[in-house]
């Protein structure tokens with residue numbers, strides 16, 4: 143991460159409540175967070191503390207009850223649905239615990255899909271997808287469909303897919319929650335190396351404190367707000 147820190151994503155006083163009949167569940171209570179360009183940030187916290195909810199709000203997959211989220215100064219919840227979808231496809235990458243690959247498409251097609259959606263030249267998109275699959279060690283599995291890949295291989299395809307459009311920010315929710323310890327280490331190392339090379343910021347929600355400790359910064363979700371755990375880079379929240 144560079145010494146000069148430029149804000150990329152700004153979460154300003156975000157709250158989230160769910161209403162179900164008479165019952166109101168307060169999940170987030172005024173979360174403030176700045177993600178800097180190129181930084182690698184982990185969010186930890188107990189089950190049900192609101193980590194995934196926050197990640198979804200950061201990625202326009204769920205809306206806040208109040209507060210704002212700005213990506214490069216653009217207020218994400220003031221955008222039209224069409225512009226939000228464009229931001230999701232071009233500027234954000236997502237990696238989930240379960241790969242969410244399209245089952246009927248091959249590895250290379252899955253990786254190229256966000257580039258096709260972006261309208262990039264099809265041949266070039268496939269070349270880029272092949273290069274990325276080479277980078278994650280799957281150059282020999284281009285034509286396999288997800289059912290023909292192992293769990294770790296599927297996650298590596300998902301990483302390549304998340305990066306194909308060179309997003310500003312990759313959001314990952316327990317990306318290795320489904321893998322054994324050595325595959326998890328491997329997948330994390332790969333995400334971190336590629337994110338660094340692409341100058342992509344990376345925010346991961348995880349229960350794995352050992353992996354979280356390897357990131358530039360680590361925050362804990364507690365009582366609906368984020369608390370600082372480790373402050374490697376010296377920035378104030």
Ligand SMILES: Nc1ncnc2c1ncn2[C@@H]1O[C@H](COP(=O)(O)OP(=O)(O)OP(=O)(O)O)[C@@H](O)[C@H]1O
Pocket residue numbers: 160161162167169187188189190191192193194195196
């Ligand atoms: N649609 C919903 N309606 C009501 N409550 C919800 C809804 N979605 C989530 N919640 C509640 O919000 C809280 C936070 O959920 P969230 O998935 O963000 O937690 P988390 O920290 O990611 O948990 P975990 O580590 O177990 O994945 C939970 O208590 C959950 O029950």
